Amino acid sequence: MSPKRKIRILIAKPGLDGHDRGARVIARGFRDAGFEVIYTGLHQTPEQIVATAIQEDVDVIGLSALSGAHDYLFPRITELLREEGADDITVIGGGIIPEEDIPELNKAGVKAIFTPGTRIEEAVAWVKGHVKLRG
Amino acid sequence: MGLAERILKGDVRAAARLMRDIDDDLPDAWHELKKLYPKTGRAYIIGVTGLPGSGKSTLVDKIVEIFRKEGKTIGIVAVDPTSPFTGGAILGDRIRMQRHSTDDGVFIRSLATRGYLGGISRSTHDIINVMDAMGKDIIIVETVGVGQDEVEIVNTAHTSIVVTVPGLGDEVQIIKAGLLEIADIFVINKSEREGAEKLEQELRVMIEMAPPRQDGWTPPIFKTEAVLGKGVFELIYGVSRHRNSLIESKKLDGKNKLRTKKHFLKLLQTRLLESVLGRMEEGETLDKMLQQLVDRKGNPYGLVEKIMREHLKSHLRSDHGGKGKTHS
Ligand SMILES: Nc1nc2c(ncn2[C@@H]2O[C@H](COP(=O)(O)OP(=O)(O)OP(=O)(O)O)[C@@H](O)[C@H]2O)c(=O)[nH]1
Ligand SMILES: [Mg+2]
Numbered sequence: 001m002s003p004k005r006k007i008r009i010l011i012a013k014p015g016l017d018g019h020d021r022g023a024r025v026i027a028r029g030f031r032d033a034g035f036e037v038i039y040t041g042l043h044q045t046p047e048q049i050v051a052t053a054i055q056e057d058v059d060v061i062g063l064s065a066l067s068g069a070h071d072y073l074f075p076r077i078t079e080l081l082r083e084e085g086a087d088d089i090t091v092i093g094g095g096i097i098p099e100e101d102i103p104e105l106n107k108a109g110v111k112a113i114f115t116p117g118t119r120i121e122e123a124v125a126w127v128k129g130h131v132k133l134r135g
Numbered sequence: 136m137g138l139a140e141r142i143l144k145g146d147v148r149a150a151a152r153l154m155r156d157i158d159d160d161l162p163d164a165w166h167e168l169k170k171l172y173p174k175t176g177r178a179y180i181i182g183v184t185g186l187p188g189s190g191k192s193t194l195v196d197k198i199v200e201i202f203r204k205e206g207k208t209i210g211i212v213a214v215d216p217t218s219p220f221t222g223g224a225i226l227g228d229r230i231r232m233q234r235h236s237t238d239d240g241v242f243i244r245s246l247a248t249r250g251y252l253g254g255i256s257r258s259t260h261d262i263i264n265v266m267d268a269m270g271k272d273i274i275i276v277e278t279v280g281v282g283q284d285e286v287e288i289v290n291t292a293h294t295s296i297v298v299t300v301p302g303l304g305d306e307v308q309i310i311k312a313g314l315l316e317i318a319d320i321f322v323i324n325k326s327e328r329e330g331a332e333k334l335e336q337e338l339r340v341m342i343e344m345a346p347p348r349q350d351g352w353t354p355p356i357f358k359t360e361a362v363l364g365k366g367v368f369e370l371i372y373g374v375s376r377h378r379n380s381l382i383e384s385k386k387l388d389g390k391n392k393l394r395t396k397k398h399f400l401k402l403l404q405t406r407l408l409e410s411v412l413g414r415m416e417e418g419e420t421l422d423k424m425l426q427q428l429v430d431r432k433g434n435p436y437g438l439v440e441k442i443m444r445e446h447l448k449s450h451l452r453s454d455h456g457g458k459g460k461t462h463s
Contacts, residue, residue: 004159004160004161005159006159006222006247006249008155027225028225030223031218031221031223031224031225032218032221032223033221033223034221034222034223035223036217036223036224036226036247037223037224037225037226038226038229038245039225039226039227039229039230040229040230040233040236041227041230041233044233045237047237048233048236048237051236051237052229052233052236052243054147054148054151055147055151055236055242055243055244056151056244056245057151057152057154057155084148085148086148
């Protein structure tokens with residue numbers, strides 16, 4: 001791997017949640033770990049998230065959701081990525097997600113779910129361990 | 136099929152990939168850039184620079200909206216600073232432009248400065264070339280938000296827009312300190328705020344007092360309220376007036392030559408330095424040399440002369456140089 005390779009991650013907030021404080025904290029955490037974090041703000045549609053991930057050539061999409069729409073929105077995003085031939089991009093998620101929903105999300109292609117209380121260091125370590133940079 | 140061929144066939148993923156390889160400085164990226172270069176030179180490049188938070192991204196969003204209605208395709212390069220402490224960056228310019236993300240006629244790329252000074256990234260010009268080869272009609276570059284030393288945009292764009300806002304107190308001083316010479320167009324954004332008229336007058340005086348520009352152009356001032364899209368149409372008209380003036384005065388060729396020169400010399404400089412440093416690593420290390428200089432056992436002037444002599448000699452012997460691949 002070239003020493004100049006940097007991990008690029010899109011932190012996106014799908015759904016109708018009214019604030020993005022949590023997502024911003026996560027964005028800063030990844031920045032402090034040396035990642036380039038593309039941050040797109042609130043209310044992103046799955047289509048916007050996938051188009052952004054492709055244009056920005058990110059390694060990882062980190063989805064944050066509080067509103068409980070994850071069981072529809074997260075699989076929709078992995079589905080769109082497959083349609084675009086971009087399912088080599090790793091999708092992870094976080095937020096208030098009931099334990100029993102996790103297997104279903106994993107099956108849909110969401111590689112890891114971080115529930116509230118996860119330390120940002122854990123998420124950073126997971127990404128560093130699972131992302132293979134090209135080149 | 137290589138990335139360049141795929142890009143020329145309209146493959147967005149391939150374009151995004153090549154931009155990454157360029158940004159990460161992979162040797163293979165040069166190979167692809169060589170193939171794309173003949174297809175570049177068609178896009179018009181607009182630079183947007185100015186103080187942090189002055190509304191650059193919001194303006195770009197509104198400018199894109201109007202260009203899209205005219206049927207123009209757009210590339211956007213949005214640069215944000217890399218944290219010098221962690222090497223990471225939060226790239227947030229897209230927040231204001233996301234409604235364009237699913238528009239096939241718009242391609243947005245966020246870049247971090249990665250330690251490069253001048254308000255853009257080292258990779259910016261090459262990434263513009265990729266967008267140009269993709270066939271984008273207009274490419275807009277948003278620089279990092281700093282008040283000074285962003286001069287590099289002037290060597291990158293055809294038209295440079297400098298955005299300022301009223302109510303900071305010392306806006307004019309800030310602009311005098313480095314942005315006056317580079318502005319083809321001034322924008323006073325957030326012009327609904329108090330002090331917009333006064334700022335406009337002060338800017339006007341400053342423009343009049345400045346030594347006449349070689350190109351004979353007098354930078355106009357536009358007042359905008361970007362969140363509401365007010366004044367943006369006039370601003371775009373100003374851009375096309377500047378463009379026409381470049382064409383009519385036969386200055387566009389000169390401008391392109393200057394842009395090409397700056398880009399070319401930067402590439403040459405970077406490659407020469409890499410090549411010299413690469414060879415130095417084989418023998419004396421840089422660190423050892425620095426220690427000698429610190430201990431005054433040598434002097435930097437003589438050392439540079441010695442390195443240059445040896446470098447040129449070894450080049451003549453081997454007829455190929457440097458590390459990495461040499462494609463032709
Ligand atoms: N009042 C007012 N606010 C505006 C106007 N234009 C933009 N803003 C707001 O100013 C803030 C910064 O806008 P951006 O477009 O992100 O500014 P920027 O220059 O791109 O910022 P950086 O890239 O961080 O330097 C946002 O909250 C915008 O909504 C305007 O005309 N009037
Ligand atoms: Mg911005």
